[in-house]
Amino acid sequence: MSNQTNTLEQIRRETRDDARLYCCxxxxxxxxxxxxxxxxLLPDIRRTKEQLQIKRMLENNNEVLMSMISQEMAxxxxxxxxxxELEFKKLDQLIxxxxxxxxxxxxxxPVKRLKRFFLPA
Structure with missing residues (x-):
């Protein structure tokens, strides 16, 4: 039983960053x-935990990227x-x-001159 207690203590130390995991x-x-x-089970649990952390980081990065892209598009x-607007102003000015x-x-x-010639004021 002492060996199992030591093993359980080792697991607790290895998973100290996740108290819930230790409790489970x-x-x-x-x-x-x-x-x-x-x-x-520990290697699989750690791998799953790392994958979840990576997934959260990617989701967070995606949100940041989407925000940056949205700002750039705006x-x-x-x-x-x-x-x-400048082009329309220039066009309006040319017109x-x-x-x-x-x-x-x-x-x-010449039309004005002809009018003056034929239609005296």
């Missing part, structure tokens, strides 16, 4: 599960909207300038 193993031991069976969309040139040309053009 101790409870199984007290229910009659042989210590050798419990000891054989920035790019804002930049595109600003660029489009107004063209209208102004046409109006000036119509005022001093």
């Amino acid at each position: 193993i101790k409870e199984l031991y007290e229910q009659g599960v042989p210590i050798s069976d419990l000891k054989a 920035f790019l969309l804002d930049a595109k909207e600003r660029q489009e 107004r300038q063209q209208q102004s040139y046409r109006k000036a040309a119509a005022g001093a053009g």
Whole structure:
């Protein structure tokens, strides 16, 4: 029994970072599960625990990446909207300038001279 107690103590030390795991193993031991069976489970339990930790880290990283991507997309969309707005302003300015040139040309053009010639003021 002393050997089994030592083994249980070793398991407790090896799993000190997870008190719940130790409590479960101790409870199984007290229910009659042989210590050798419990000891054989430790590598699988550790592997599962590590996989869960990795999964949580990946999920956390995914959340951070999604947030970063979302912010980048919002920035790019804002930049595109600003660029489009500038292009529309330039286009509007060119249209107004063209209208102004046409109006000036119509005022001093040959039709106006002909009107003055045939229609005295």
